[in-house]
Structures are given as C-alpha cells and as structure tokens.
Amino acid sequence: MNSILEKANYCASCVTKPCQVGCPFNNDITAFIKDIKNEDYEHAYRVLCQTTVLPAICGRVCPYDKQCQGACVKKVSYDAVRIGELEAFIGDLSIKNNWSIVRNDCPKRWEKVAIVGGGPAGLVCAAFLAINGISSVIYEKHNYLGGILSHGIPEFRLPKDILKKTIDKILDLGVEVKFNQELGRDITLDYLEKEYDAVFLGIGGNISLKMHIPGEDLRGVYGGNEILENNSHPDYHGKTVIVSGGGNVAMDVSRTIKRLGAEHVYVIYRRGEKEMPATKEEIADAKKDGVEFLFQHNILKIDGVTKVKGVEVIKTDLIQKEGESRLSPVNIEGSNYHIPCDYVMMAIGSMVEESVVSGLGLERTPRGKVKIDQEGRTSRENIFAGGDLTNTPGTVAFAGRSGRDAAYAIMEYLDKKNGN
Template identity: 30%
Template sequence: MADDMLKFVSIEQKMPDKRSSQDRVQDFSEIYDEFIPAAAKEQASRCSQCGVPYCHIHCPLGNNIPDWLRLTAEDRLEEAYELATSTNNMPEICGRICPQDRLCEGNCVIEKDFNSVTIGSVEKYIVDTAWDNGWVKPITPKQERAESVGIIGAGPAGLAAAEELRKAGFQVHIYDRHDRAGGLLVYGIPGFKLEKTVVGRRTGRLEQSGITFHLDFEVGRDATLGELREKHSALLIATGVYRARSLKAPGVGLRGIHEALDYLITSNKVGMGDTVAAYENGSLNAAGKNVVVIGGGDTAMDCVRTAVRQGAKSVKCLYRRDRDNMPGSVREVKNAEEEGVDFEWLCGPEAFIGDETVEKVRAYRMQLGAPDATGRQAPEPVPDSSFDLPADLAILALGFEPEDLPALFGAPELRVTRWGTVMADHSTLMTNLPGVFAAGDIVRGASLVVWAIRDGRDAAEQITSYLNTKSSESAEVADMEAAE
C-alpha cells in the first residue's frame, strides 16, 4: 500500500478539466470532463488511508471511500465498482451532485494543509467506467418471491428501495405522476450538473431487472392509497416534497413571478425535447430578461445557472445571509459567479413592483444579529436600506414543503406531523397504517439526494423484515391447520 497511496504530500489536488465559462453557458451539458485513467489513479493515490476515515463517517451512506480509492490507485477498477455499489445504488449520480465540500471531501483529514482527495470525481469515474465496460448488469434475484411491493414515487428514495427489494426477489411496482422516472433527478436538477442519460440508464437497468413502472399515475386520481394497499403486500410512500414555500410580500401575485420548481421542470422538459407552452410563450423562459432569483440553496443555484444558459440579460441572486452562511454548495456558487451571476448578499425581498407584470424587485439590506434557535445568526433588516433591482422574471427558490398527502391520496387515516411530513416509526419506518412505509424527504423534510438513497435502502430492509415475518406467521398457521 505504501507505494500506491499516501501521495498527498507530493501530488497536488486536481479536479477533472472544467469547460470554460464562455463555452459551458452555451449549452446544458455537464461542465466537467471525464478523468483520464492516469489522472484518476493519481488523485486516488493521494488518500492517506487514515485509521479513522472521516470521509466514511460523514457520508450518509457510509461508503467505503478509502477502500475504493485504494483499489482505483491499484488499477482494480472492477473491484472498486463492486465496493462502491455495495453501499450506494447510484454512486455515479452522487459523484456528480453530492455537496462533497460539506460531506466527504469537506471532512477529509488532509483538507486543511493539502486539499482534500477529489472523492466525488473518482467515484464518478469508477462507475462511468463500469458502465462503459459492461460491468453493470441487470439484477437477477437468487429466488423469486410471490409478494409484491408498491412504491409511490420514482425519485432517489423510491428507486433505491426498488433495487434492494428486487434483489430480495420481490415483485416491485413503482407509481409516479410524471411521464419519466427519476423524480427531481430528471425534472429538478439541470443537465449541466446531471445529464439525463445518466439517470435513464439507471432506471433502464431497473426495468431490465423486472421492476414495473407505472408512469403518469397519480395516487388519488388513478387509484386511492387504500386500493393500492389491497393490491400489494406492502407499500412505500417516497413522494418527496414538491410544494414550494410561500413568500408574503406586496406584489407577489404579479405576472412574471414563478416558483423555482416550475421554472426548472419547464427547462428540463424542453431540454429533453418536450414542447412546453410556458416556455414557448416566454413566461418561463429567461431569454433577454432581467432575472432575480431569491434564495441561497442549491435550487437557487440551479435557477441562476439555468437563466444564464437561456440567454438572460442579467441574473442576480438575493440571499438574506452572507456567503459563509448560505446553505448551497460552495462549488456551485463559484460556478455561478464564473458564469456571470451577480450575488446580492445580506439582502431580502421587500416588495415586487409593477402594474400587472413584475418590473422591479424592491430589496433591503440585512445584517446578522443574535443566533436563532438553530444556532445560526438571524438576519435583521437594516433601516432605510431599500433599493430596486430591474426584474422581468423573478424566481422564488425558498425551499419545499410536503403536499397534503392524506387529501391527495384519498386517505384521511394516514397520519402526518404538524409540518405535513408523513409520520413513520423511526425504527421500522412504518406509518400508522399496517404494511405502509414511508421514506425520504416526505419523512425527513427537504434534504439531499444521498440521504434519500440512504432512507430508501433502510426502508427496503424494513419492508423485507416485515414481509419475512408475515411469511413465517402464515407458514406457522398453515402447519397448525394441517396438523389439526
């Protein structure tokens, strides 16, 4: 190992080549090139193989990062792939979109003095190489089981659970309201971060593995939750959270003010070849417009960078805290700045100005005051600091909340918390309805894709345990009846 690893003192950190900002804003292709094999091996060899791997500890999935870095450095890529997929159902997706600067790479022990190992890029390289070499195969269960499991939601939590359940031999059916599987991986995340072919080959593999997708299917419209319970041995609710948080401000009802997800879904559909009226008529198209995005998370970064690519006249991002306190990825902010986005830090929206259509966003300066209940400094308005920004299109990227699932699903008996998330037992992930489980953002609230994958895997484990117990009980009853 000594010859292959611990090279962080002699080899500098280097990411894969990044396309120039002038080039990449012309399209929606991913901005990073692939690692060449020699570079991936070299960067993997920088790992210190530390005794307490903080990268592993701070990964929600508990990925065996030092081990597959070592295997990459030793040119044992197929083994590295097997190890990476043993804990993660879509590692090449996490390698592209995880905020590594806040998770594995941000906790790398060599980060302070030598810059972290480029974990995400190596992870992406390993699994893209596996796809290119045909190492990724459809799932072949050792034994088929008669029980069927229905999964509501084809996002990362639902897809991860489906894969694990299929490995166990269950008959898996996924129901989703959209016309493509993938959830926010397809409709919410722009192609310059995650090209849709990457998601498509994952969902295609699940179809080849015998998982049935029911698309354009709305629970409550096409079947109630109760009807699905009768059809399946167990159900998993993995819908995610889609309802945008509202903003109360004068003029918020003017035309030209839109929710972030509506804007991103439209852009992604157009990118996949769909014709969308809201894009064609210009209402959800930033071309030639002054765009103001309100928010500081990764969704806001997706919006500003999309607007640049659509040919906006100007793009500004308003965030009520400073750069150090924003929730979005540091890399995404840097990418946005390189692409021409202007950030107005410590600013909040006061009002939207216009007759029928928005023409300006009136904002005010803010300052950070005493810490709030979460420990973060609470932003406070600065008196007499208002100023106007021209805006033909204002996008609200303030986060997401759960929809009213009991009403939507025709299941008033389904218990939810006061925040609208589905109430599930922390140990079993089962809701108050026997055989109905819940996982992902619909339980924990809006969070990261990597957490959704973890939750989906945990749910699959609990569903398997539940169905195994039911099967054993049924067998005992049958034995007793036969004995009588």
C-alpha cells in the same frame, strides 16, 4: 494531481473511516479507493454496490464538502480526497462496461411491493428490494423516471445520458414501472394496500414555498421548483430576473435562466455568501455563468399592478441569536431601495403536495411531511416512506439512503407477517 491513480493514492486509507460516516449511503470509501489504487475497477464497483446504486449520480451532484469529503482527515491540513470524482469514475466505468448491479444470493420471493414515485428514494428502494429477491412496481406520475434528477438538476450538472443509463441498470434488476399514474388522481393508497404486500411512498416535495409578501400573486412571479419541473419558461431575452433564495434550487434556476438569454439574473439572499446552503462550486459556477449576487438583502415586496415591475429590497445585518446555530438576518431600517425587473423566481425552499399528502391518513411532522422512523416506517405498519416527502435531509444521497433503509424494513415486515 490529475490522474485517477494520483487522486486515489492521495487517500490515506485510514482505519477510522470518517468519510464513510460522512457519506449518507455509508459507502465503504476507503475500500473502493483501495481497489482503484490496485486498478481493480470492477471490484471497486462491487464494493459500492453493497450500499448504493447511484455512484455515477452521487459522484457528480452530492454536496461532498458537507458529506464524505467534509469528514476526510486530510482536510484538516490539506485538501480533502476527491471522493466525488473517484465515485463518478467508477460509476461511469460501470456504465461503459455494462457491469450489472450485484444481487444478493437469495431465492426470489413471491411478495410484491408498490412504490409510488420514481425519484432517487423510490428507485433505490426498488433496487434494494430486487437485489434481495423482492419484486416491485413503480407508479410514476410523469412519463419518465428520475424525479428531480431528471426535471430539477439541469443537464449541465447531470448529463441525461448518465441518468438514463443509471436508471436502466436498476430496471434491469426486473423492476416494473407504470407511467402516468398519479397517486390521488389515477390510484389511491387503498387500492395499493389491497393489491400489494407493502407500499413505499417516495413522491418527494417539489412545491415552492412562498415568501408571503405583497405582490407575490402578480403575473411574472414563478415557483423555482415548478419552472424547472414543467420546463416552460417565458422569453428571458433582454430581461432582468430576480431569484430569491440561496440553495440548490436558486442556483439551478438562476443558471438555467441566464443560459436561456436573460440580460441580468440577480440572486437575492438574506445572509452572506459564507452562509449560503449552495455548495462553493455551485456559487462559483453561477458567477462564471454571469449570475449576479446580492448578499445580505431581503425582498420586502414585489411591485407592479397586474404584472411584475420590480422588487423593493432592504439590506440586512447578521447577528448571533441565542439558541440559533446560524447567523440571523435583521433588516437595516431605512436601507430599502427598488430594483426594476421583469420576473421573480421563488427558490426559498420546498414543501410537499398538501392535496395528496393530507388524504393519506399518515402521521405528519410539524412541517407537514410524512413522519417516519429511522428505518422508513410510517404510522401504518404496511406503509413505508422516504426522501423529500418525509423528515429526511433534502439531498439525493439521503433520499436514496432512506429508500434503501425502507427496503430492509419492508423485508423485515414481510418476514414477520409471513411468520419467518
């Protein structure tokens, strides 16, 4: 099944549309695939525009097996419809043919919204406000937009050109951007509240979690999120690098480092391959790149005096604990051994920038994220939030969806405030 038409025709167009429920954006998947079957590609794009402005991106990076394709009825007995590839096909055509994002037929409004952070959450929020006639200004701390799409996900998974052209389409809606503006350094929430009718916070949470094990402060230990964001790597040639973790960050860090010349890159993960949060494709691609995996291993400490010399690891067993949905790793006593290495990358999870978030005066979740309701409202009525800063699942599509939900909640808030 090679051609796009064959892939589209494989879709059963089921009436119940479980794929739409599985898609965080709730894209009308059967409808846009039906347009592909009829070779009406522009209409397929218009269908997607009702719910998303990131088709060329989500079609490449979404964990579809856990989202839309995971819900496909065909998957029960055969392979799922290749929804990701079909979405990317339409997204790419929209770029190639310069099709504009479809605006709603409504008058331009006078209110203005401040958006902090130009990642998927902020960009999608700005787009859906503009689609509905509301202007916004994005305040971004870097001199580029995209957030993790730009500085986290490597070029070999998401071409920069596709990202740039997707963002350009959003900016073409009339969204303004102020670069090099960091909340907490150059601007305050007080200032934004005075200047704007509402504020959306989408500053993400790209700080690597620590394992809190001995040796973590040694020279040569890095946070996976930071090393990708800052793109400032040591020389890996002839070196051995340990990557701790099993998700997107661990895969992107290990593959990037291997491609930068490391002799050995070992990913150490506490559970088994089946339990890894990274997608099957990402794991297969990492193996193809020469990344080596040590499943059911735990790092106990990092050895060295001032600089990393190695890690002490221990093997684990997996057991089913009561009340836990996933198998839990337990260390196997006496199975410790030492692996010599030059660098250790922490990629076990991410958190929000505490120094910025603690000063916002917003209610937080027990994990320190900004608490929002289903529509992106925070504990203050004029402040909205979404994406990794909040209790939203950490994927591009969920971040985007939260930005879209917040855009509609902002419109509702502005209508109420203006007595409409």
